Amino acid sequence: MTFRHRSIVDTIPAYRQGRPAPATPGRRSFQISSNENPFDPLPSVLDAIRSESLGRINRYPDMRGWDVVERVAALEGVAPENVVLGCGSTEVITQLVDLVAGPGDEVVYPWRSFEAYPIIVAGAGAASVQVPNRPDGSHDVDGILAAVNDRTRLVILNNPNNPTSTALSDADARRVVAAVPDDVLVLFDEAYYQFNTAEDTSVAMDLFAEHPNIVVAHTFSKAYGLAGLRIGYGIAAPEVIEGMRKMSLPFGVTDVAQKAALASLDARDELEVRVKSIVAERDRVVAALRSQGWSFPEPYANFLWLPLGDRTDEAAARFTEAGLSTRVFSGEGIRISIGETEANDRVIDVCSRLVAEGLRV
Numbered sequence: 183m184t185f186r187h188r189s190i191v192d193t194i195p196a197y198r199q200g201r202p203a204p205a206t207p208g209r210r211s212f213q214i215s216s217n218e219n220p221f222d223p224l225p226s227v228l229d230a231i232r233s234e235s236l237g238r239i240n241r242y243p244d245m246r247g248w249d250v251v252e253r254v255a256a257l258e259g260v261a262p263e264n265v266v267l268g269c270g271s272t273e274v275i276t277q278l279v280d281l282v283a284g285p286g287d288e289v290v291y292p293w294r295s296f297e298a299y300p301i302i303v304a305g306a307g308a309a310s311v312q313v314p315n316r317p318d319g320s321h322d323v324d325g326i327l328a329a330v331n332d333r334t335r336l337v338i339l340n341n342p343n344n345p346t347s348t349a350l351s352d353a354d355a356r357r358v359v360a361a362v363p364d365d366v367l368v369l370f371d372e373a374y375y376q377f378n379t380a381e382d383t384s385v386a387m388d389l390f391a392e393h394p395n396i397v398v399a400h401t402f403s404k405a406y407g408l409a410g411l412r413i414g415y416g417i418a419a420p421e422v423i424e425g426m427r428k429m430s431l432p433f434g435v436t437d438v439a440q441k442a443a444l445a446s447l448d449a450r451d452e453l454e455v456r457v458k459s460i461v462a463e464r465d466r467v468v469a470a471l472r473s474q475g476w477s478f479p480e481p482y483a484n485f486l487w488l489p490l491g492d493r494t495d496e497a498a499a500r501f502t503e504a505g506l507s508t509r510v511f512s513g514e515g516i517r518i519s520i521g522e523t524e525a526n527d528r529v530i531d532v533c534s535r536l537v538a539e540g541l542r543v
């Protein structure tokens with residue numbers, strides 16, 4: 183059937199969700215394709231949802247999520263007027279792009295990076311300016327700055343970058359912020375910042391204190407393990423937050439998500455222990471792969487990137503055969519999330535077999 187619609191939609195690539203774990207009879211399989219937190223939900227979070235929220239699902243949620251906004255503001259050291267919630271940071275980023283960019287405008291960001299960026303930008307009717315990463319997977323800051331012009335409405339930086347897991351240094355971040363005009367916003371997408379152990383990393387909230395044109399996107403999906411509930415937040419100047427709120431999906435953040443976020447904020451110490459163990463597992467996998475001779479960017483998120491280039495699909499098949507669903511970017515590389523210990527052991531095992539087959543980078 184033909185129907186009248188915005189032709190730009192035909193140019194948007196559909197978002198591809200990480201594949202579920204492949205069926206492997208007689209053997210447990212693992213989904214390590216979506217950078218999820220492998221730990222089960224905390225009992226205290228489940229209790230909060232049950233006791234405070236499930237009984238009122240006939241009611242709309244607090245549209246601004248005020249309790250969460252106040253808690254997040256205190257945590258991040260800003261005023262509540264600096265905080266907006268969204269259905270995951272994906273919606274926060276969508277609110278921002280919808281606020282600042284439309285037809286004729288440009289949004290500059292590194293590529294490859296979070297695959298929602300091109301979809302969100304095209305959805306707003308604006309143009310994406312994708313700046314290829316450096317060979318080591320990190321942001322090409324000079325390239326990003328060279329791409330900024332009069333049509334630029336937003337620059338996005340992703341630290342650590344999905345899928346390459348590279349960190350953005352404080353010096354590089356400061357170079358971008360210093361060069362971008364004051365009336366152009368710079369988004370720091372820090373979905374994975376809790377896993378970032380890079381010593382010289384930029385910290386968006388430090389920069390936010392100095393530059394009012396910075397927007398920070400954080401999420402409860404990764405370190406807090408609430409990916410299924412869809413809640414994240416943005417931090418920006420009050421005028422920007424006001425505009426983002428106008429662009430938000432009304433009543434988008436459910437009461438269940440809000441109660442879970444509050445309970446998770448109460449349990450930050452427990453969650454921190456989990457984050458530390460994911461980081462320790464990441465470092466264990468990295469050490470094992472390095473000892474097998476693999477060369478890939480040092481990872482600073484809860485995933486690693488094997489830049490296998492032309493041999494990506496071949497190598498990806500080995501992971502699937504072993505009961506592991508990874509995120510495959512044909513012709514570029516494979517992104518592997520750090521998962522359960524057994525899944526991580528199996529990654530190490532598959533990689534050693536890839537080495538034996540001469541399929542190593």
Ligand SMILES: Cc1ncc(COP(=O)(O)O)c(C=O)c1O
Nearest residue numbers: 270271272296344373401403414
């Ligand atoms: C870089 C990056 N930003 C943002 C998100 C959005 O996560 P969510 O919408 O679950 O908060 C993701 C999710 O994978 C991501 O990788």
